[in-house]
Amino acid sequence: MHKLFEHLITLEKKLHHYSNRDNLEFLENVLHQAFLEFCRSGVSADKTETLLALTQANNLLEIHSENFQCAQIDANTVLITYLSFQLDNEIRIKQTLRSSIWIKNQHNQWQLRFHQGTLSSL
Numbered sequence: 001m002h003k004l005f006e007h008l009i010t011l012e013k014k015l016h017h018y019s020n021r022d023n024l025e026f027l028e029n030v031l032h033q034a035f036l037e038f039c040r041s042g043v044s045a046d047k048t049e050t051l052l053a054l055t056q057a058n059n060l061l062e063i064h065s066e067n068f069q070c071a072q073i074d075a076n077t078v079l080i081t082y083l084s085f086q087l088d089n090e091i092r093i094k095q096t097l098r099s100s101i102w103i104k105n106q107h108n109q110w111q112l113r114f115h116q117g118t119l120s121s122l
Contacts, residue, residue, distance in 0.1 A: 035050060040096050061087075063084050067082050069082065077103050097119075
């Protein structure tokens with residue numbers, strides 16, 4: 001189970017890097033067809049809306065993440081929670097509590113099914 005959690009955390013962190021956020025092939029593979037996100041801004045987005053937003057974004061600020069917690073819900077479902085933030089002159093900005101639900105599809109591939117970001121006051 002430890003290796004599975006490491007693998008999913010690695011995939012989660014890849015989504016934070018701007019080179020992957022601009023890679024349509026990577027995003028198509030990692031986001032489940034029924035992907036849904038509740039954004040930190042309060043809006044929701046499906047896979048199509050998320051792909052459009054990510055590939056058109058011009059944000060080169062690196063997203064940092066820490067305090068990952070993983071829980072296996074069943075053999076094909078894992079919940080990951082963590083804190084993300086960006087740095088601006090060594091000051092943490094946009095601190096966000098995040099939760100992701102990863103599911104294993106029929107091709108034995110893990111995909112992100114649901115993600116939520118909630119503004120944090122930490």
